[in-house]
Amino acid sequence: MARGNARTVPTQDRAPTVQQSINKVGIEGLRTSIKVMRDGELFTYLSKIDILVDLSENKKGIHMSRLVESINESITLKAGRTKTSLETLGAEVLMELTRRHPFKSAEITISTTLVLERSTPISKRPTYESYDVVAKVTWSENTLRKYLETSVIGNTLCPHSLEVTGGKAHIQRCELKLGFDVKIDEDLLFEKLIEICELSFSSPTFTVLKTVDEAHLVEQMFANPMFVEDVSRHCLDRVLGLGIEGSVLIKATSFESIHKHDAVAEIRRHLKKNKSGSIDVL
Amino acid sequence: MARGNARTVPTQDRAPTVQQSINKVGIEGLRTSIKVMRDGELFTYLSKIDILVDLSENKKGIHMSRLVESINESITLKAGRTKTSLETLGAEVLMELTRRHPFKSAEITISTTLVLERSTPISKRPTYESYDVVAKVTWSENTLRKYLETSVIGNTLCPHSLEVTGGKAHIQRCELKLGFDVKIDEDLLFEKLIEICELSFSSPTFTVLKTVDEAHLVEQMFANPMFVEDVSRHCLDRVLGLGIEGSVLIKATSFESIHKHDAVAEIRRHLKKNKSGSIDVL
Amino acid sequence: MARGNARTVPTQDRAPTVQQSINKVGIEGLRTSIKVMRDGELFTYLSKIDILVDLSENKKGIHMSRLVESINESITLKAGRTKTSLETLGAEVLMELTRRHPFKSAEITISTTLVLERSTPISKRPTYESYDVVAKVTWSENTLRKYLETSVIGNTLCPHSLEVTGGKAHIQRCELKLGFDVKIDEDLLFEKLIEICELSFSSPTFTVLKTVDEAHLVEQMFANPMFVEDVSRHCLDRVLGLGIEGSVLIKATSFESIHKHDAVAEIRRHLKKNKSGSIDVL
């Protein structure tokens, strides 16, 4: 682009009219296909990617194509460079970006859906269950961190109505979102977060259900009445049990069957290891 | 715009390279505020409007600003020109458009939400319930027609699970969409369509519910188990009872509490008056 | 489920209260992972699936779990049963379903995103471009058909404003949707539909663009001004050139940069082969 004196400096690198830094500049909604090799098996994730960096007060713009090139450089599964998770891949993109563009802070967010094989509870048939996940890697103050989030579909059976109506109660679909921001090398898997969520509902949900499975789930709901408040608290309780430092976000949303609106409960906590090795809740 | 020989003909009115007619050209997603006067009371509807006309094979484009001007001319509540419904307003926009732009067929779709005052079933408290509605007016073969559609939130209690589990059952939020395409002067109100929908669920829903109301609704659900198939059929049955000619679209969507996916049932029928004055279902 | 006299007949198989047939019953929004083997390469598609069948007037409900089982039976990549496209997989699911559930008409809709490798126009760098696609297979009157649809992102440069403003013009992102309903064994690929769409804009779009590529695309836009009407017509013209029978749906949506609303053009045509082997447009 620099084709003469007048344009020695690319437009992006000149001083802006308003000399203010920008917290996050970049691209959102880039969709691509990501390959991850885990335990010898290749997984392909159709993903949406957002990638953002800070911009200092004396530069007019960032070079956006370099962000995309850093992604393209890393998503190609090259020999000897196999990534084992979405978050290690995100970290690699940010490291690749350090060689191409200046920044003090950066983040990459990869959103996709995991499909896991399960068995139905009683008939033991194979079923495939889907879970929306977000893997975000941040670089700030020379430190990489990862944020893993999953959204799981379950249900709530209202304890208040069960008591008042004498064994009858309204039930509804409930979505539980659990996000955990931890050290980049923390041993934390999406599968563990999904398991915690599925245990926090009145009952989990399945894609295939034969009559015996359906009956089992309905019995489980009635044995396990829960407000949306209970779902969020039980989820927190299990996260505390992991013994991991970090920041946790929990949001349960109940698509009420007796109302047109939703009921929600949201918990945020900072978890810190104390001297004895156990977790303090802040 | 015509400022000399070279541009005597506006770009839009020239011949296109590919001489094919276009079924629908126009604008989508125009949002504006609409005023309707009914029974002496003024209602204001924040709306999304789509307006589309056909285009002949020998014109390059339509004059889009004239579509918007026809809307603006009609939505302003002028003395002596009070509109009494969204659909009469839609018809007026199309009539205004005939004075501004040529077309053989045209349609305007107004999407908004009605908020109706209700009482809770037992405690008799005031509650405000919302219903998404669509009023579409079409002009084709020199005939105006209207299509009224409403989406109502209720619930389903699974009859199969009620039977198998001996009095327990899964329940979920259910949305019922009912659309009816009828003659422009047919005596049909959104309120009637909403009423039909609300009667087709295991129970209706309310925004405010005190404990006695909630207990009442739960009892009603258990007394009234329904598959999503039942919801759509009961809705059709009540539409037939109106004795009105036209095309009906019914779609019930149940946001399953035991699955991650939705269960749906869709019915389409053409209703025609026979010689004896009753309705034939085609 | 049939555990005694009282329940010899499952709830679903009993007579409904309102004895009306239902056009489409089934499930929507099932998300799963689909594997397709093409030209020796394995592709994995994270997909959303809808599957629907008709229901006769004398059955209360369908057996929904059998729909999901038909999907699960087919998506698993078994030895010797490799599927080569989404639509052959869809057809297989419907055939599997005939062995499990009665129906007169059925349809399965698989929605996913293709990610294709491209090169940037001038700098020839690798870039990955994403395209939303829908593969729908229908069974009706003992005939299988397929409907392939793709949505492609390009842009429009307004010809009217280019002329009036003397070489300047407004430009915006444009989405072009092209759907084609054809015989199940018609030789039609998503890649061909995508190519047609990309050639119908003022210019195509790319995920990576270096300065020379960007300059090239901007020049291409100004050399190729197009109304949203032009985009839809050019697309139709290229579809006619395929010489294939079927029903075509084209919709161009321009996210106007001078308006808050969108401009759209929609064309529907039935294409039929005549005796001389060429295509008649109906």
Place this chain on the structure above:
Amino acid sequence: MARGNARTVPTQDRAPTVQQSINKVGIEGLRTSIKVMRDGELFTYLSKIDILVDLSENKKGIHMSRLVESINESITLKAGRTKTSLETLGAEVLMELTRRHPFKSAEITISTTLVLERSTPISKRPTYESYDVVAKVTWSENTLRKYLETSVIGNTLCPHSLEVTGGKAHIQRCELKLGFDVKIDEDLLFEKLIEICELSFSSPTFTVLKTVDEAHLVEQMFANPMFVEDVSRHCLDRVLGLGIEGSVLIKATSFESIHKHDAVAEIRRHLKKNKSGSIDVL
């Protein structure tokens, strides 16, 4: 509900199994119609409302119906209790709630759309422009604050491409979101935030545009090239000019016409009045 010894304490007021406080519990997605009287004119806003309170570690649940009743109590336009803005109405709902339910922190978020009358820039025709707005009122540490946010549609013309291509450039729709969290009695109007946004683009947008207006806007774009970074900085510069303390959030999103993804720039700042009365940026 308390109808005897066994149920003296409502379910919600009992101790939960997991004794953790919850940051936010309540309802989301309640839709209703809100009336505001301003300068003698009555405005009706179809709105979506979220209302949330904290819950202490020793209560199992909140009483959700009381949240809705507080809304219903306040939205009714009673004589002598006229509200003059969405945010004073939000504050009134929270004050009403203090009489019905205990909480330490609470928030209500009202989302709606303003439709303002404008004139087209040259032809001076009337046009109605829509702006999504959010009015949020928070109660925390015995202090009420308000957060006003607006989203405005404009456009960006790329300065880099304008320079490289010699007078040609790509243009696209751009959305600018501006939110400002300030003291409850701060003199700040949505109209002022909208004005700031509209001045921060390459050009504003209008619903009606005659040819002379369109030409004027296109000239304005080319005279005013802007990266998405420039849009966010110019917006911040104008917010600083207001001389108001508070926390500002700015996010510009450019729906790129040469890419399938979006370009974004986000700025967050805390503005604090210093001793000399001018604003320090933190």
